[in-house]
Amino acid sequence: MKKRTYIYKGFERFWHWSQALLIFFLALTGFEIHGSFSLFGFKDVVKWHDMAAWAFIVLIVFAIFWHFATGEWKQYIPTTKLVKAQISYYITGIFKGAPHPTHKTIYNKFNPLQRLIYLGLKLLIIPLQVGTGLVYMFYIYPNNPAHVGGLGLVAIIHTFGAFSLLAFIIAHVYLTTTAETPLTSIKAMLTGWEAIDVDEKEERSKHLQQAVNDSAAGYYRIDSNGIFVDVNQAWLDFYKCTQRDQIIGKHYSITRDKKDLAELDLLVSRVLFGEFITGVPATRKCMDGSSGKHLLSANPVIENEEVIGMEGFVLNISEAEGLSEHMYYTVRNSGAGYYRLDDKGIIVEVNNAWLELYKYDNKEQIIGKHYSITRSPNEVENLEKSFNSVMKGETITGKIAIRKCRDGSTGRHILSANPVFVGNQAVGMEGFILDITTLEQD
Amino acid sequence: MRIEKESKKEFIKLLVLFMAIITPWILGIAYFSKPADSVAEHSIKLVNYKADVGSRVDHQKFLILQQDFKTPQDVTAACVSCHNMAGQDIMRSSHWTWAREYVTESGDTLQLGKKNMINNFCIGVSSNEARCTSCHIGYGWEDENFDFTDSRNIDCIVCHDQTGTYKKFPTAAGYPVNEAKKFGNTLFQAPDYAFIAQNVGSPSRQNCGVCHFVGGGGNNVKHGDIAMESNQASKEIDVHMAIEGANMDCVACHIADEHNITGNLYSVSSDNTNSITCDQCHTNYPHKNQTLNDHSNKVACQTCHIPKYAKASATKMNWDWSSAGQFNEDGSTLIKKDSAGNITYHSMKGTFVWENMITPEYYWFNGKADHYLLGDKVDTIDAIQVNSLLGSYEDEFAKIFPVKVHRGRQIYDPVNQILILPHLFGKDSSAYWTGYDWNKAAKAGMKSAKLPYSGQYTFARTEMYWPINHMVAPAEESLGCSDCHSRDGHLANLAGFYLPGRDRSIFLDRVGFILIVMAIAGVAFHATLRIAGKRNN
Numbered sequence: 001m002k003k004r005t006y007i008y009k010g011f012e013r014f015w016h017w018s019q020a021l022l023i024f025f026l027a028l029t030g031f032e033i034h035g036s037f038s039l040f041g042f043k044d045v046v047k048w049h050d051m052a053a054w055a056f057i058v059l060i061v062f063a064i065f066w067h068f069a070t071g072e073w074k075q076y077i078p079t080t081k082l083v084k085a086q087i088s089y090y091i092t093g094i095f096k097g098a099p100h101p102t103h104k105t106i107y108n109k110f111n112p113l114q115r116l117i118y119l120g121l122k123l124l125i126i127p128l129q130v131g132t133g134l135v136y137m138f139y140i141y142p143n144n145p146a147h148v149g150g151l152g153l154v155a156i157i158h159t160f161g162a163f164s165l166l167a168f169i170i171a172h173v174y175l176t177t178t179a180e181t182p183l184t185s186i187k188a189m190l191t192g193w194e195a196i197d198v199d200e201k202e203e204r205s206k207h208l209q210q211a212v213n214d215s216a217a218g219y220y221r222i223d224s225n226g227i228f229v230d231v232n233q234a235w236l237d238f239y240k241c242t243q244r245d246q247i248i249g250k251h252y253s254i255t256r257d258k259k260d261l262a263e264l265d266l267l268v269s270r271v272l273f274g275e276f277i278t279g280v281p282a283t284r285k286c287m288d289g290s291s292g293k294h295l296l297s298a299n300p301v302i303e304n305e306e307v308i309g310m311e312g313f314v315l316n317i318s319e320a321e322g323l324s325e326h327m328y329y330t331v332r333n334s335g336a337g338y339y340r341l342d343d344k345g346i347i348v349e350v351n352n353a354w355l356e357l358y359k360y361d362n363k364e365q366i367i368g369k370h371y372s373i374t375r376s377p378n379e380v381e382n383l384e385k386s387f388n389s390v391m392k393g394e395t396i397t398g399k400i401a402i403r404k405c406r407d408g409s410t411g412r413h414i415l416s417a418n419p420v421f422v423g424n425q426a427v428g429m430e431g432f433i434l435d436i437t438t439l440e441q442d
Numbered sequence: 443m444r445i446e447k448e449s450k451k452e453f454i455k456l457l458v459l460f461m462a463i464i465t466p467w468i469l470g471i472a473y474f475s476k477p478a479d480s481v482a483e484h485s486i487k488l489v490n491y492k493a494d495v496g497s498r499v500d501h502q503k504f505l506i507l508q509q510d511f512k513t514p515q516d517v518t519a520a521c522v523s524c525h526n527m528a529g530q531d532i533m534r535s536s537h538w539t540w541a542r543e544y545v546t547e548s549g550d551t552l553q554l555g556k557k558n559m560i561n562n563f564c565i566g567v568s569s570n571e572a573r574c575t576s577c578h579i580g581y582g583w584e585d586e587n588f589d590f591t592d593s594r595n596i597d598c599i600v601c602h603d604q605t606g607t608y609k610k611f612p613t614a615a616g617y618p619v620n621e622a623k624k625f626g627n628t629l630f631q632a633p634d635y636a637f638i639a640q641n642v643g644s645p646s647r648q649n650c651g652v653c654h655f656v657g658g659g660g661n662n663v664k665h666g667d668i669a670m671e672s673n674q675a676s677k678e679i680d681v682h683m684a685i686e687g688a689n690m691d692c693v694a695c696h697i698a699d700e701h702n703i704t705g706n707l708y709s710v711s712s713d714n715t716n717s718i719t720c721d722q723c724h725t726n727y728p729h730k731n732q733t734l735n736d737h738s739n740k741v742a743c744q745t746c747h748i749p750k751y752a753k754a755s756a757t758k759m760n761w762d763w764s765s766a767g768q769f770n771e772d773g774s775t776l777i778k779k780d781s782a783g784n785i786t787y788h789s790m791k792g793t794f795v796w797e798n799m800i801t802p803e804y805y806w807f808n809g810k811a812d813h814y815l816l817g818d819k820v821d822t823i824d825a826i827q828v829n830s831l832l833g834s835y836e837d838e839f840a841k842i843f844p845v846k847v848h849r850g851r852q853i854y855d856p857v858n859q860i861l862i863l864p865h866l867f868g869k870d871s872s873a874y875w876t877g878y879d880w881n882k883a884a885k886a887g888m889k890s891a892k893l894p895y896s897g898q899y900t901f902a903r904t905e906m907y908w909p910i911n912h913m914v915a916p917a918e919e920s921l922g923c924s925d926c927h928s929r930d931g932h933l934a935n936l937a938g939f940y941l942p943g944r945d946r947s948i949f950l951d952r953v954g955f956i957l958i959v960m961a962i963a964g965v966a967f968h969a970t971l972r973i974a975g976k977r978n979n
Contacts, residue, residue, distance in 0.1 A: 014459060017459065017463050018463045033927075033942055033943060034942075034943070034946060035927075035929050035942075041923070042927045090968075094972060095972060095974075140736040140740075150835065151939075151941075152939070156947050159951075160950060160954070163954030166954075166957075167961040170962055170965060174965040191455065192455075
């Protein structure tokens with residue numbers, strides 16, 4: 001399962017791109033010092049190379065700290081598992097469109113080859129470059145700071161390291177293009193976000209936790225003495241609590257009127273004996289003295305095979321809930337035709353009036369079809385325009401349209417349409433139609 | 443609306459990342475591009491130097507100097523009657539002995555110097571004394587019997603004359619003339635000793651220059667970095683001696699204690715005692731830039747600060763004795779000159795090569811030199827090293843020095859495998875410059891030097907090394923980094939160490955180049971296959 005995930009943290013990206021820039025600049029200045037070309041002039045280029053070297057060393061110190069502080073160093077622990085698979089993927093599989101043999105997760109960001117190469121860089125090439133670079137920088141006399149017998153060997157090792165890094169960068173930049181799209185990896189390294197494989201189990205438990213927290217149902221937990229241990233925000237809202245400590249540590253008896261308390265006492269004692277309660281209507285007493293109705297679920301909290309408390313959800317049954325139920329029947333029974341399309345223009349819901357207007361016998365005949373089926377060929381364009389503008393967020397309040405019925409006949413109606421939102425995303429279009437065929441004839 | 447907001451947030455995040463990476467670089471550039479080593483003039487840091495001011499004495503007031511001196515020795519007697527320790531001091535000095543004590547590796551103490559060494563010009567003193575010793579600070583050293591212990595023979599005034607009228611005659615064993623006499627086209631007047639003796643003082647550039655600027659028989663022949671123009675030098679020629687610059691006399695640096703003048707000339711000196719170094723005045727950290735100061739561990743100041751020598755008059759770079767002895771058809775002396783008036787051929791001496799504005803050659807040098815000593819057996823496979831500067835990169839005390847290398851061809855005994863010291867000067871027919879017979883000259887010269895001569899001679903290639911110390915250029919003309927740190931820079935021929943910018947492992951560079959090419963080719967190949975694979979799928 002893939003999920004857009006924040007995989008590269010802020011410092012990590014800063015470190016990566018700074019390092020990239022520094023290595024590039026060090027190579028540029030380094031090869032000028034080497035005598036490969038002339039750009040800055042020897043005096044300035046040495047100064048620049050030294051400065052970049054110090055910046056690199058500072059960056060490395062911070063990066064080492066970051067890797068240990070965050071535990072990210074574990075990402076680099078080498079593994080021989082799947083190395084062969086990864087190699088054979090790059091040699092053959094990739095050309096046939098085979099899937100990546102390893103999956104990127106937040107705990108395993110690197111494939112086994114990456115682990116080996118990056119670890120090699122961190123433990124061999126970069127220390128080699130820093131070490132020889134420092135000797136190079138401070139070696140100004142045969143015996144100072146260490147007797148290395150001249151710069152020859154040091155310079156040659158340093159040059160070797162530079163060639164290795166350059167070759168690495170070429171391969172590294174190329175291999176970033178092997179993800180889903182050529183720019184996927186680079187975008188991820190820039191923004192930090194990438195669609196990666198997530199651990200379903202973990203994802204689920206994380207999500208459930210979140211769900212309880214953010215649920216519209218009120219969650220509560222009490223201990224075996226009936227004292228509140230935890231509630232969520234929705235619960236606080238239902239009970240008109242402004243602060244958690246108004247309720248945490250209090251006995252559940254304050255949530256009921258005296259006349260309703262006995263019912264709850266009984267329920268609690270049943271649950272503490274291990275029973276599950278799936279949906280009981282109850283009348284709560286709110287903190288401000290008002291009351292409300294809800295459905296209550298309750299189950300025992302078990303730890304070490306012992307019931308240590310009770311938890312569950314409350315679902316509000318308020319005036320508004322009644323209203324939405326009413327609305328549901330209104331639409332269902334309305335004389336106006338109701339329809340809903342998804343973002344591809346597929347019809348996902350219609351009401352009876354709609355079926356009647358279009359002369360369908362039942363829903364199954366039309367659900368899953370594209371809206372173009374409801375128009376004669378020369379009328380489709382009109383609907384398509386409306387659909388497109390609605391999908392961009394517009395609302396159409398009244399437009400005359402000519403429908404094509406199932407039997408081929410036509411009729412005229414006034415059409416309303418509005419986008420269906422999920423979050424900030426328009427995922428479909430819905431609206432009503434009012435038949436005006438007879439009206440026109442009059 | 444929310445979508446826009448999201449992407450705006452994303453953009454700001456990226457911007458922050460970008461700024462975090464870029465800002466240190468901008469700060470760095472701003473910091474480093476400050477004109478830290480600006481050309482803005484800063485005063486040169488000096489220690490220990492102040493112009494030497496002796497106690498003032500008016501020699502005209504001394505009665506003893508108001509006499510009618512008959513001989514130059516009378517003047518010397520008058521001098522030492524007051525300066526009564528000066529005679530002893532002088533007679534210990536190498537200006538007098540033309541030799542210095544030198545302890546060999548085996549522990550023997552030798553007297554080595556001009557007296558008994560050969561050079562790459564007029565070769566050797568023995569048997570030619572009367573000509574050579576016109577530059578000796580004494581009177582009458584005409585053969586080996588000269589008495590080095592008689593202080594009356596000291597020539598005080600050649601160094602101390604401030605009138606500019608005193609001149610020794612070129613072929614008179616150090617004596618001036620008694621009555622007016624010509625040498626070539628130059629007329630030498632008998633000196634007015636009383637006038638000169640009453641006008642003596644600390645030696646000026648002219649005093650030193652009468653010998654040292656014209657060593658080898660003409661202006662700038664030997665040294666290359668000191669010449670007659672040093673008397674009237676501009677800053678471009680020599681910042682120290684420049685009239686409009688520091689205007690320093692020779693003795694400002696070549697300070698003397700008890701007439702022992704500091705400084706070594708490695709044509710005759712072997713050891714680095716008594717030497718003068720730049721840092722005596724300029725300190726060990728004369729630059730603001732620490733990297734430049736660090737360079738002085740391995741690079742002599744002279745190397746960067748004397749980018750050229752023989753800046754005005756030319757100096758002799760090559761002397762080929764083997765071609766001597768050719769004459770005009772009428773039998774008169776054959777003399778050829780180049781457009782600048784330098785003699786390029788002379789019947790007496792052979793063929794010369796002159797150059798000016800010369801870039802020095804560079805050698806490791808630790809302040810000690812080796813010399814060819816008369817009688818040393820040597821083959822002629824390589825040029826015979828008349829002297830050699832010791833030191834190498836590994837030598838803790840060695841630095842890179844600028845050097846004038848004087849090359850030549852000298853007479854050589856192929857049987858005994860030794861250089862011949864020929865008898866050049868004299869009225870006798872065995873003198874080469876009289877009889878033009880190398881065989882006789884060799885026989886007489888080697889007899890005088892108490893060395894064997896096989897009767898056979900040939901000419902061997904020779905080289906002699908002259909470290910360059912004068913003609914220090916203005917700071918802005920000194921060498922820059924890339925003059926040496928480049929593939930074909932000034933130090934292109936100085937082997938034995940790794941010089942960044944000059945040296946590399948050609949093997950590694952090839953391997954590295956192939957590695958990069960292979961990486962690029964591999965990537966291109968892989969990418970092509972991928973694209974092709976995608977199409978097929």
